[in-house]
Amino acid sequence: MFGQIMVSKTFINLAEDKKKAVLQSAVREFARLGYQKASLNTIVRDASISKGSLYQYFQNKEALFHYIFEQFVFLVKRSVQGGGDVSSLHFFSKVRQVFWAGIHFVDYYPEYFQMYLKVLFEADVPGRENLLARVHLFSSEYFGPLCDEAREKGEIRDDIPAETVIFMIDALISSLLQGYALSYLDSGLELKRMDKKDISSQVDKVLLVLEKGLVKT
């Protein structure tokens, strides 16, 4: 939709290697410093191109950034939805799948994820509300039907609104991924140091509480 506006055909037609180098340098810089502080000078130096070329590919800093964020959204969707057929699973198993999709995303695209976190808390990113809305829209479009279905099947209680359930799942996944991606955000779990098996049992514990509650039965 924005494709034609934010990136020139010169860039589209570029050799694949060069394209990757430019995108990778840009993602890395945006992940490191956020939108405003990211330096185009650094990006062009890292990507071994000239500044003039960058401005031939993208109209300006904003267009470059939006192009990369679009890539991020695409990768997120593919990660969550590409996890194989899920329709036969129990509600909590589906939620577990999403937890794991998140963990894998951070593993495969750590810089994209960190860039996203930067956008979350940087005030003057152009078009930021739209960018974040797109991510959140995906989240509620995905979990909303899941909740409704689970409620119909009687898998979860019906005196808690779907929005509240989504909120809690969102909060727990976000915090878990943030702790996993950035150790200093970890609130005591030390996820960064765990191997996959320990992380798995952590996720299981969180889901157990979500399912059965903190009070022993």
Next chain:
Amino acid sequence: MFGQIMVSKTFINLAEDKKKAVLQSAVREFARLGYQKASLNTIVRDASISKGSLYQYFQNKEALFHYIFEQFVFLVKRSVQGGGDVSSLHFFSKVRQVFWAGIHFVDYYPEYFQMYLKVLFEADVPGRENLLARVHLFSSEYFGPLCDEAREKGEIRDDIPAETVIFMIDALISSLLQGYALSYLDSGLELKRMDKKDISSQVDKVLLVLEKGLVKT
């Protein structure tokens, strides 16, 4: 402890009005733009002082920022601990108290809270890990004993480690406050538009799930 180093006695002896003006301008600017992008020029303009004066009060930008963050930590502690005697309450009532202390904190000190959020996701804040560690230390020092006690009393199940419980409470409180403070972080609850009564019932629902789980009993 750092008091003598990071702020001059000239500033301490300043007229209360002027002191407040300087601090307020600085907090506002750091909240708006984060550490790196915050402009000392803007701060001195807002506070109606000269740049030279600012440098007579604080050694540099970093010292000013650390002084303000220290204020933040002090205000947080006072907000959570100053909520009256709590020792006789049930575990979940205590947790509810902390939720409310957070809501009130955001109401009273929105700029301090936003500044804190900025620090969370800004990479090159000097001494950032220390700053965040101090906040998190307080959180686990507060909730740790609470969990242990609740487990002894049999108020919560004993097959979930305290760290996991703290992680979940932390995640839910953080997300709730972030959604409350910054509407674009809201994941569908629209907390920003609620009155206190609706927020209260939202908190209750989250705590109900935490207590009894999502599966109907």
Next chain:
DNA sequence: GAGTAACATGACCGGGTGGTCATGTTTGGT
């Protein structure tokens, strides 16, 4: 009221920024 110490001021500095553009180089069609 003179003298001095504390405090206030803003022009100025080196450096980095996003963005521009005249110039040079490569490419491909004929």
Next chain:
DNA sequence: ACCAAACATGACCACCCGGTCATGTTACTC
């Protein structure tokens, strides 16, 4: 072989930054 169009280059621009410092102003002591 030639030429035009597409692409690459980096010096350059205006602007803003954090930080400095010579100079001015205020306040207090005797």
